[in-house]
Each structure stands twice: as structure tokens, then as C-alpha cells.
Amino acid sequence: MITRRQVLVGIGATVIAPYLFTLPSRSQTVRVRRDLTKMADDDPFFSxxxxxxxxxxxxPDSDPRSWRNQAIIHANYCPHGMDDFLEWHxxxxxxxxxxxxxIIGDPGFTLPYWNxxxxxGRLPRQFFDDTPLNVVRLNDTSNYTPPSWSRSGWRDIQTVGTRALTLTTGLMSDPRFSQIFNDNAIDSIKRLSDFELFQRAVEGTPxxxxxxxxxxxxxHMINGLSSLDPVFWLHHCNVDRIWAEWQTxxxxxxxxxxxxxxxxxxxxxxxVSVTAQQSHDFKAMGFTYDSIETQAPGMLNPADLPKESIADTLDTGQATVSLGVAGNTVKSTINTSTNLKVxxxxxxxxxxxxxVFKATKNLSRPRNAVEASRVMAVLKGVSYPxxxxxxxxxxxxxxxxxISPKIPSTDPHFAGAFAFFGQPMKEMTMGGNFVVDLTKPVRRLAEQGRLKENELTVQLMPVMVTPNGPKDAEFKVSSIEILRV
Ligand SMILES: [Cu+2]
Structure with a gap:
């Protein structure tokens, strides 16, 4: 059980004034975060x-740096579905x-990102060996209720040290979800140049x-004290890397x-006291990513092109255009498809x-790159189960x-997915927004002449992750908007 004192420790910094106005790491060296999945078996990081x-x-419980107190910060304050999701994390x-x-006496210690x-989508074996990385050995139990004024909106949290992934089962092992995490899916999120769309897509989907x-x-990973699982920090490092690459x-x-x-x-x-804005300059915070530092020259991915060096030579428009909105609230139930006609x-x-873009970045001479327009669905005001x-x-x-609950994500009609994490705050009555890229299936329908003239049917299929999942999860979608970006 959590004691009252522990609760006060978790949030206690608010009564110790004044705060230090410091950003993380004022040291001269910039830590380079590496890819966890490419680390050698004996990389010193693991030990x-x-x-x-x-x-x-x-x-001791009185130290805000303790493992549990660090996790409690998340349960108390993490802003899911909100403007500063990326900045806060x-x-x-x-x-x-x-x-x-x-704590280990090595100021150069650097977290890797779980690519x-x-x-x-498997974790390295060190996360299953008999070490503190395996989430079982140190036997944390969550058992925590964030204070009612907290920002996070989590309610009673009761989780234990288990993971559904195994040495041989990764995020992509289940064919229903395999396409959510591959390079193409992550790349297409990174190519959303509108921050709001980008942030909601990376949060809501992978x-x-x-x-x-x-x-x-x-x-633990399913609830507010998810940072009790050592993999949490590397998971969020990957989210952060995707944002850093997007910024770059x-x-x-x-x-x-x-x-x-x-x-x-x-x-x-x-x-400490910091502003969300200060998080934008990650190198000033003392870190970067190997993927940014070693970016190969000559790549023509439009996401990697600096805006000032891009000249639109075809006037097909770059702005986001709304192609239609359906505003009726619909209820969606597990294993049952809900059709949203727009x-x-x-x-x-x-x-x-x-x-057509004119690209100059990292190139000895300007070259052209082409990107087709894309079709996105924005699901708005989604209430949580x-x-x-x-x-x-x-x-x-x-x-x-x-359509059926068993259709794999490799099916050509599959567009994308979203999942729920973080209870929306009581004040957030409007629910969450989710962004799904429809381009691939829509384009295919058009190529086959099957695209209906004036109507698009977006189908939501909520499925259980494991057979013992909830039998009657229900959520509502207030509206859906189709955008061309
Ligand atoms: Cu979080």
C-alpha cells in the first residue's frame, strides 16, 4: 500500500521552493542515443x-529519485492526448x-531507443534474463491513486510486473497488428508536417x-505507473526520436x-522549473540520436527536406483541405465493425x-522529389472505454x-489503428482525437475503379489483444473528418 507520506514525496517538490531553473545536462558533451535493437549482446548499457x-x-521513499517516485511523476502529471504530450515526455x-x-557514477549514461x-518489435534477451530489466525480479506493485487534482486523469492504478511480450513474441508477431510498427508506417507519420496531426498520430497509433x-x-505498461517497467523509458525514447527526426x-x-x-x-x-518550449532544442538539453547524426546524404524523403529550400514547382497545393465531415456520434463495440460513412x-x-519539391539539403546540387497527396482520417471526440x-x-x-475481427493488418483494406492509453481527464469531456492514414487503401480502391463516387466508408474494428481481453469494451466517436494533406 502506498502511504500518505509516499504520495507527498511523489508530488512533494511543489512545496519546496524555489526551483532550480535548469535544463537537463549543462555539460558540454551531447549524449548520442542509440538503437536498442542494434546493440551488441555485451553492450555495457545493459549492465x-x-x-x-x-x-x-x-x-529511500523520501528521495524523489527512487524508482517508484519517478513512476509516480507519470501517474500524476503525464499529459496524454494533450498539446504537450511530446514535450512533457x-x-x-x-x-x-x-x-x-x-546514481551509477557515469554522467555519460545514455538511454537507447526501442526501435x-x-x-x-521484439525486446533484446536482456529484458527477459534474470536481471532487474525483466520487470519481474524487483516485483514492483503499483497500487496507487493519483490525487484528484492531478493533471494525468488516471484513476485507481493496480498493475503488476508482467509483460505480454516474450523472448520470441514482439509487437509485430500478431498479424493483426504487424503493420502498425513497420518502417513504412512510422515514415508516413513522420511525413505529416502539421504538428497536431503528427503528434496525435505518433501518440495514438504506435x-x-x-x-x-x-x-x-x-x-505496468498498460496504466499510469507504466514507467515502473524498465522498457517504458526506451519506448518513450523512441517516440522522442521520431519527434527529433521530424524536427530535424x-x-x-x-x-x-x-x-x-x-x-x-x-x-x-x-x-526544476522549465517551460515546454525549452524542450524543443534537444541538443541544448544534452542529447541527440545516432539516426540524426549519421543521416545519409542524398536522401530524397520529403520529410527530410528543409522547408526553405523547397520550391513548389507544381501548384497542386500543399495546404490541408477538408474533404468531408460526418458528425454523428456513433457507438463502437468490441469485435463488431462500425461503419462511418463520410x-x-x-x-x-x-x-x-x-x-514537386526542389531539394538541396545534403546534396551537392538541387534535385527534385515528388510526393503524392495523402488522405487522412481524424477521429474526433473519442470517448474512452x-x-x-x-x-x-x-x-x-x-x-x-x-470485415471481421480476424482480418490481418496486411489486408489491402487495412489503413491503420489506434489504441487507448491514459484516461482522459474529467474536464476533458470532448474525449481524444486519433489520426489514421487512409491513403493506401483509398488509392488502391481508386486504381481498381471501386472508389464510390461521393462517399468513403471508414470501418472501425476494435479487437482484443489476447483472448482474455475485455468482452464488452465500448467507446464513442463524435465525428470523423477526412483530410487531404
Ligand atoms: Cu505517458
């Missing part, structure tokens, strides 16, 4: 991380990384779905004046437009005549 986990467990993992380094797209697939049915491609994160006072603690355990009179005409029932993944299809 260093195990040591940090063990030492943080040994810290960047601070969260970076202060944690510095605490690990301090979901490699090795079928981030949320991995939380559910790792944590099902009652592991010269996409713009809007100004955010939100500030955090005493939510995070530095490596000495002192509460009238889209301009769809066909917009489908095969493309634009009841507590315990959120352990589902909602697969999204377009005009699939034989």
Missing part, C-alpha cells in the same frame, strides 16, 4: 541500466536519464498500441508557453495530385467487404 534500476529501488525521460547517470520496427501490447492484461527535417513545433514547476527533479533530486465529393479529384476495458486495439479499414 549499467540494471545497476541504475537496482540503485534507484534502494533509495521529453523532459521526463531526459531527467530520468541524468538521474541514472548520477519497434526492427526484429518484429505509442498507445505498444503500451497495450506490452502491458496486456495487467502489466525542419518541421515546426508550435510555440508552447506551458511551464512545469517542480514536476521533474534533476539528478540531485531538486525540483460524404467526400472531392475525394477522387484530390487523390492523384502531387507536388470503461476502466479495464481499454485493453483493445481499434483496427481501421476502408470499404472492406469481408
Amino acid at each position: 549499467q541500466y540494471a545497476q541504475a534500476i537496482e540503485k534507484m529501488h534502494a533509495l 521529453r523532459f521526463y525521460i531526459t531527467y530520468f536519464e541524468e538521474i541514472c547517470g548520477e 519497434w520496427s526492427n526484429n518484429e 505509442h498507445n498500441t505498444a503500451h497495450v501490447l506490452v502491458g496486456d492484461p495487467n502489466g 527535417a525542419m518541421n515546426e513545433t508550435p510555440t508552447n508557453n506551458m511551464h512545469y514547476d517542480g514536476q521533474f527533479v534533476d539528478k540531485q533530486g531538486q525540483g 460524404s467526400t465529393p472531392e475525394l477522387a479529384g484530390n487523390l492523384f495530385g502531387s507536388r 470503461a476502466m479495464g476495458d481499454e485493453r483493445i486495439v481499434v483496427n481501421v479499414f476502408v470499404d472492406c467487404p469481408y
